[in-house]
Amino acid sequence: MALISLENLGTSDFLLLLSTVLTIYVAQYYYKYFTRENPLPGPFPFPFVGNLPQFILQSKGDTKEFYGYNYKKYGDMYEVQMGGRDIVLSRAEYVEKLLTPSTKNPHIGRFPDSRGLDELGVSGKGILLNENYKSWKYNRQFFTQAILSPKFTNEAIYWTNNLFDELEGYWNKLFLKEEIIKENKNKMDFTAWFNQYTNDMIIKLLTGERSYSMAAYFDTLSDEKADHPPAILNDSVKLVKALRKHLLGFITFVFVPPFLRHYVPFFKDKADDLLQNVTYINKRLDEIVKKRRKEIENTPLDKPLPNDMLTSVITANTPRDVNYTKTVGGEALNRPMTDSEICGIIFDGFLGGTDTTANSISFIVYYLAHYPDVKRKMVEEIDRIFQDDKTRPITENDFQKLKYCEAVIKEVSRVFTVVPSVVRTTSKSDEIAGYKWPANTMFRINIDAIHYKEEYWEEPDKFNPDRWLVEGSDPKKLSFLMFGGGLRICPGRKLAMIELICLMALLYRKYEIDLVDMNAPLNVVSGGVTACNELLVKIKPRN
Numbered sequence: 001m002a003l004i005s006l007e008n009l010g011t012s013d014f015l016l017l018l019s020t021v022l023t024i025y026v027a028q029y030y031y032k033y034f035t036r037e038n039p040l041p042g043p044f045p046f047p048f049v050g051n052l053p054q055f056i057l058q059s060k061g062d063t064k065e066f067y068g069y070n071y072k073k074y075g076d077m078y079e080v081q082m083g084g085r086d087i088v089l090s091r092a093e094y095v096e097k098l099l100t101p102s103t104k105n106p107h108i109g110r111f112p113d114s115r116g117l118d119e120l121g122v123s124g125k126g127i128l129l130n131e132n133y134k135s136w137k138y139n140r141q142f143f144t145q146a147i148l149s150p151k152f153t154n155e156a157i158y159w160t161n162n163l164f165d166e167l168e169g170y171w172n173k174l175f176l177k178e179e180i181i182k183e184n185k186n187k188m189d190f191t192a193w194f195n196q197y198t199n200d201m202i203i204k205l206l207t208g209e210r211s212y213s214m215a216a217y218f219d220t221l222s223d224e225k226a227d228h229p230p231a232i233l234n235d236s237v238k239l240v241k242a243l244r245k246h247l248l249g250f251i252t253f254v255f256v257p258p259f260l261r262h263y264v265p266f267f268k269d270k271a272d273d274l275l276q277n278v279t280y281i282n283k284r285l286d287e288i289v290k291k292r293r294k295e296i297e298n299t300p301l302d303k304p305l306p307n308d309m310l311t312s313v314i315t316a317n318t319p320r321d322v323n324y325t326k327t328v329g330g331e332a333l334n335r336p337m338t339d340s341e342i343c344g345i346i347f348d349g350f351l352g353g354t355d356t357t358a359n360s361i362s363f364i365v366y367y368l369a370h371y372p373d374v375k376r377k378m379v380e381e382i383d384r385i386f387q388d389d390k391t392r393p394i395t396e397n398d399f400q401k402l403k404y405c406e407a408v409i410k411e412v413s414r415v416f417t418v419v420p421s422v423v424r425t426t427s428k429s430d431e432i433a434g435y436k437w438p439a440n441t442m443f444r445i446n447i448d449a450i451h452y453k454e455e456y457w458e459e460p461d462k463f464n465p466d467r468w469l470v471e472g473s474d475p476k477k478l479s480f481l482m483f484g485g486g487l488r489i490c491p492g493r494k495l496a497m498i499e500l501i502c503l504m505a506l507l508y509r510k511y512e513i514d515l516v517d518m519n520a521p522l523n524v525v526s527g528g529v530t531a532c533n534e535l536l537v538k539i540k541p542r543n
């Protein structure tokens, strides 16, 4: 009956019905908004799209800009509507409960609604977006154990050196010949090179497989081609592009409502493309895992195995693992990982470990160029350690001694952090920042703002690496969040520091690096990470 009467509706009846439905929806939307629990200041939201209009029109779709602008306007605690209610906290004291590094902390989830991530096939897998506590804990222990082992540290230092040699080979051909320098053509996009470098690095360290994105990038710039078959280069480029697409796009499955993803062409095409993309990545990873399993099975027990993460996690809790009984706590966790679990953590290692490191080194180079005194001090430290030797590989001992380099990294990360905010969702009702919140409330920890608070930092606007070297002046608890905090703190932080410190020494002991345009601001775009679009530098050997 109801269907028959709907069919008989004329245009004006239909419009009337539609406007009634819309009016009811809008009335209900604003009723809910004005009667919400703990109303906080924030930009005025619109039905269906929340604060998306302000995000796109005012802040040009840039998260650093958006949350920074609203912080200046609304202060330490405000709310925005981005796919749901998003409570933004900009004080260390406010985030203490969310970042307690205790297994008793119940608020370790990131997003309140994981249906989109289920659809994308990534929820309950890996580490980064895993909302299932038991599975996250299991995966994270294997990841941490592999990445923190001494043999992994050696491997990381070895490959930082080795891939830098390869990089220099390309630079020698493209930028460092005498005539090129004389003609002032020794200019390059530093960020582009280090995006390729960190890709090749992380793929090697995590899987043991070589990837050739630096070589492929060299081929795009040079008539002379790199010494690798095109099929191998294409394979590398395809995987790296797919990972990047996933990193930039997964958020579509968090913030874009299912209706738009399923039925509205623009969003549907994007969602379908991302689904195909994730299927491709999983298939490639599965091939890599299965191949390594076979290789391990065919290696006699008394023969050593490679030191990459994949080998460690395949053998963990198996008779090949010397620490068998000590490895993972708790009976349910004391079993080897399945192929699908392994793919999940390797996938997240790729995502977490490439852009973050590549952007950090770009920001470091930018700040060093703008602060010549800091650069001089850093170069003095490097020269003290390496004397005149500009080619010997960097060792772990050197890495431990480069304290000023470490201070520079921390200071750059304080003033221009790569991850501008992290999120947590409450799993049960709790008091946070002085208010009682229901379960499933999402909080955004505004790292950008916390890193500039006068109460935590002396002269916060001053770029001053020395602040990190004053004895007994550790930053106030939770005021420095370069790697996030609490149970979900970045598990790749040691690797990140190894890579960054070694790269600074490798670069500055041998080369002079200047910005092409000293007046240009950092060219960045901010989503989940603040990424450098381009950093043009001039490079030449030091006198």
Ligand code: HEM
Residues within 6 Å of the ligand: 127, 128, 129, 140, 202, 348, 349, 350, 352, 353, 354, 356, 357, 360, 418, 419, 422, 423, 481, 482, 483, 484, 485, 486, 487, 488, 489, 490, 491, 492, 493, 495, 496
């Ligand atoms: C300078 C480099 C890096 C920076 C600034 C960085 C920063 C971060 C931040 C802020 C988080 C979120 C932590 C939180 O929610 O509290 C994170 C998580 C993560 N990072 Fe990193 N990271 C870097 C390098 C790496 C590397 C090299 C790897 C891996 C090889 C890695 C793997 C991960 C993973 C797997 C997570 C998810 C942890 C979880 O959800 O439990 N990161 N990182």
